[in-house]
Amino acid sequence: MKKLEAVTQEQWNEVCEFNRNLVESFLSDSVELSPKSRKAYESNLKIWFVWVKDNLKNKKQIDIKPLEYKKFQNWMVNRGCSSSDTNNKRAAISSLNGYIEIYYHDDYPTFRNFINKSIKRPPKNTVREKIPLTKEEFRHLVEVLKERGEYQMVAYVLFTFDAGCRREESRQLTKDTVTFEPIIKTRIIKNENGNDVTTEIKMYYTKPIRCKGGKIRRLAFGEEAMEAMKEWLRIRGDDDCPYMFVTKYGGQIRQIGETTFNNWFTTTITPIVGRPVHPHTLRASRATQAVVEDGKDVESVRQLLGHEDSSTTINFYVVREDDDEVDDLF
Numbered sequence: 001m002k003k004l005e006a007v008t009q010e011q012w013n014e015v016c017e018f019n020r021n022l023v024e025s026f027l028s029d030s031v032e033l034s035p036k037s038r039k040a041y042e043s044n045l046k047i048w049f050v051w052v053k054d055n056l057k058n059k060k061q062i063d064i065k066p067l068e069y070k071k072f073q074n075w076m077v078n079r080g081c082s083s084s085d086t087n088n089k090r091a092a093i094s095s096l097n098g099y100i101e102i103y104y105h106d107d108y109p110t111f112r113n114f115i116n117k118s119i120k121r122p123p124k125n126t127v128r129e130k131i132p133l134t135k136e137e138f139r140h141l142v143e144v145l146k147e148r149g150e151y152q153m154v155a156y157v158l159f160t161f162d163a164g165c166r167r168e169e170s171r172q173l174t175k176d177t178v179t180f181e182p183i184i185k186t187r188i189i190k191n192e193n194g195n196d197v198t199t200e201i202k203m204y205y206t207k208p209i210r211c212k213g214g215k216i217r218r219l220a221f222g223e224e225a226m227e228a229m230k231e232w233l234r235i236r237g238d239d240d241c242p243y244m245f246v247t248k249y250g251g252q253i254r255q256i257g258e259t260t261f262n263n264w265f266t267t268t269i270t271p272i273v274g275r276p277v278h279p280h281t282l283r284a285s286r287a288t289q290a291v292v293e294d295g296k297d298v299e300s301v302r303q304l305l306g307h308e309d310s311s312t313t314i315n316f317y318v319v320r321e322d323d324d325e326v327d328d329l330f
Contacts, residue, residue, distance in 0.1 A: 004081060007046040015049045016058040023049070026099050032214045036168060044092035048072065062100065066114045069093070073122065083122045090115060132285035137273055144272045151232040153264055156245055157282065158225035164286040165211070165219055167258045167279045172209045173244040178230050180204055182223070 012020065023045050027038060051072055052059055059068075076086045097113035104111070133141070138161065145154045160170045182202045191197045204226055205218040229244060236246075243255040261279045270277055 004047050004076070004079070004085070006043060007050050011050050012046055014058075015046075015053050016060065018060045019049045019052070019058075022061055022096070022100075026096050029099070029103070034210050034212075034214045037214070040088065041092045041095070044089040045096060048089060048093050051075065061096065062108050062111050064114055066116060066119060069114050070119050073119065077122050083124045086122050090121070131275070131281075132288040133273065133277065133281060135289060138285060138289075141269060141272050145268075149235075150268070151228060151235055152245060153268065155225065155228040155232045156261070156264075157269075158228050159221050159244075160279070160282045161286050162221035162225050163206075163219035164283050165209075166283065167261045169209050169211050169219065170261070171243065171245055171256050171258065173206060174242050175233060175244055176242070177204070177206055177244060178226065178233060180206075182226075 023042070026045075027033075027042055030038065030041070033041065049061075052061075052064070055071070055075075056064065056068055073086060073090065076089065094113060094115045097111075097115060100108060100111055101113060142154060142157060145151075145157065156170060159165075159173065163169070182204055185201045186198055187201050188196050188198055202223050203220050204222070205220055208216045208218055211217050232244075239246075239253045241253040241255065245256040246253050247256045247260050248254075258279075265278050265281075
């Protein structure tokens with residue numbers, strides 16, 4: 001799928017002053033956005049307003065009509081942009097419209113969001129089937145990486161799977177996590193004979209991490225992930241970078257980028273598993289194994305993944321911060 005190129009400063013300077021100032025105010029007031037979301041909103045809105053400049057004679061946002069937005073959406077589809085990219089720009093423009101409706105109502109009382117339900121979203125592009133890792137595939141992956149001494153990957157895979165988190169959330173993990181004390185709780189479970197036995201659950205929590213949508217959460221992980229982190233830091237040695245997962249660039253140790261995680265899956269993890277997998281596979285695998293293979297409650301998985309609604313957990317992650325609920329997954 002084709003992706004539109006970023007707007008240059010020269011192009012942006014040609015956009016009418018009203019629209020440029022509007023974007024600046026919107027982004028400045030949207031303090032709830034994460035840095036990554038803010039950057040995406042800015043990029044999408046700049047692309048929109050350059051199109052407005054080129055096709056709508058640099059109209060002000062408050063004067064744009066639904067049919068004119070529809071032409072922009074059709075333009076993106078006809079250029080081969082993915083449905084995801086098109087919908088991201090739709091969401092950014094609609095959010096800007098909502099901002100005008102709420103905060104500029106006195107100035108523009110008749111303005112209404114010109115993106116309405118009658119303007120249908122573009123059809124979803126065909127995507128590859130998402131097949132989560134089975135327990136056997138996951139254990140095989142971890143053991144092969146251990147045999148190869150790839151302990152940064154081992155630590156990443158185990159932590160990301162346990163926490164059920166995304167790439168951006170994993171890359172925020174810091175080295176001092178290995179100094180945290182475990183939380184130990186007892187659980188009564190049935191043994192193979194059906195008798196009640198008491199067992200200890202040992203788990204850890206990270207520092208607060210900014211997650212998707214700007215939510216701040218502490219992510220939970222288990223003992224094996226902690227041991228892998230310690231081994232990785234022992235191999236890595238001393239350096240000044242505070243982050244757990246790093247890369248070397250220009251002779252300097254730096255926080256890892258999301259694209260490096262993608263490269264790990266392309267060059268190393270996919271060949272080990274024997275079929276195409278990607279970073280988000282770990283999140284879907286965690287949810288699916290817990291619900292389908294282990295029979296855990298969807299509500300506990302919802303809380304682990306940080307979803308607002310359990311329907312999201314079922315529909316997008318299960319393929320087939322209540323501590324007590326999350327503990328049960330360990």
